[in-house]
Amino acid sequence: MPNTPKLQQQDFPILFELGSPGLCAVSLPKSDVPQTNLSDSVPGDLIAAEPPSLPEIGELDVVRHYKKLSRRCFSVDGNFYPLGSCTMKYNPRINERVAAMPALANLHPYQDERDVQGLLEMMHRLKQYLAQIAGLADVSLQPAAGAHGEMTGLMMINAYHRSNGEERKIVLTPDSAHGTNPASCTICGREAASVRSKADGRVDLDDLRSKVDDNTAALMITNPNTVGVFDEQIAEIADILHARGAQLYLDGANMNAILGKTRPGDFGVDVMHYNTHKTFSTPHGGGGPGAGPVAVAKHLTPFLPIPRVILKDDGTFGWESNEPQSIGKIRSFFGQTGVLVRAYAYIRALGHDGLRDVAECAVLSANYLAARLKELYDLPFPSPYAHEFILVPRAANHGATELDIAKRLIDHEIHPPTMSWPVAHCLMIEPTETESLDTLDHFVAAMTEIADELENDPDVVRSAPHTMPVRRLDEVEASRKPIVRWPAD
């Protein structure tokens, strides 16, 4: 380790500790409206005795402050980010250029549909592309996130069963399901029940058969699933459900691995959602905005949300709301349009062959890493993998855990992988298709060095990271006694 800390390790004051009276980053023009006394318009008891103590800082120092802060950020633009399950792929700049075009960015949702024909045509086409990729009949762009898509899909499934005079109560999820799946069941007034997985990560069909009955509304499945395995039994799973009138819901979180290779509609899926931030390179928005379009098979199309964007007989595009069986409106206006524009740009930029390349490269990258690391770490599930895989530190790791390895990767300027889920003590690694062979080899070199350290110098792993502004945080104190104000006292 170098003796002098790197720039990003150095501590620096926060904005409120900077500056001196009189410094200013802006020069306001002279006011050209008459001034009035504050006390004429604001009651006296609401006026503070003293002005707030705000920092007075010059523009250059503000720029430098935020530049320094930005150097502390881990991001896909700066670092390899193999965060399993999250698909942290590069978001091509073309998406941003298209979304920023004034003709799109400056539209208002209350504009007359005759004024926004271009946008409506784009949304109509995006629906068709997403339906085609899914192998399903139609799509709603309204849901504002993947979990919102799950809710929308389950509402449609409920409406479908109701239209057959049935109120089915149980939704099955494999034990490797995303936590959002059972949560969505509960939100939709259904009860979640778990289906066992076999040792190879695939659904235990006998357990499934024993649990599907006339009260089963649906099975929610992620395929490829969260342990990185594509379940080839999926068509049989669909048959087991359909034989009892239950629906097959696909959580499309891992569509990145199968784009252009296979279509959910072809393997029996009735309804699915996409996560546009995973599959179609829209921003992982730090909580939003997101988009979770939902695709459905023919028999579920009457239940799609309204309003729906349609191509009218006169060749123009418009909205249709006269759909009596629809579950209704599930998002204000028409969904997260700015995000959908980016997904559209991505699909158009890559085209059919390009999307298939995405899946092939994502799968190749994951399997390459697994093959390079299998001698050093345990891989609990048999290869080949889809777009991600799970590895577990060897038992003889001298007390070092998955957390220690994740922390040590930070010293190699690699974002820690997903940890401890869905298998205890695991790391879930998803390189995505956008990383070069050089970057993948850098990761292999880092994991090889860490394996060597675990053998010969485990303390260096257990005390990592060594190159960051902070080391191990006291997570218990941070959780129980968080300091949420400045100054701290």
Next chain:
Amino acid sequence: MAQQGDAMTIPADRRYSETHEWFLVEGEVVTIGLTQHAADELTDITFVELPDEGAEFGVGDAIGEIESVKATSELFTAVAGTVVEVNTALADHPELVNDDAYDEGWLLRLKVDSAASLGSLMKSKEYGNFIGSQ
């Protein structure tokens, strides 16, 4: 690290559920806690939410929540009864569950009409095998 799965460390005087609670029967009172294995897996426990005294629960009911830096998990009872005492020390010292899950880290006591439902739970050796096989 605790020696997980070692029968020596799993008390033989009580029963164990698949959701990693232990149940110690003393007359008509059953003391419920979390196993050391589960506490180790959860890592540092930061908060334990327990019911009020007098609350009544049926078999399989959620009786509280346990929160660690890693996860939040529900606690379940495998026996029906009325809460007669909760471990108030956990409010300020939830780490007691990590430090001593089988003794000072107990969670609550139920007064029960019958502890028969505990008969189907695992004994210490079976629980040791159960966590060893996971």
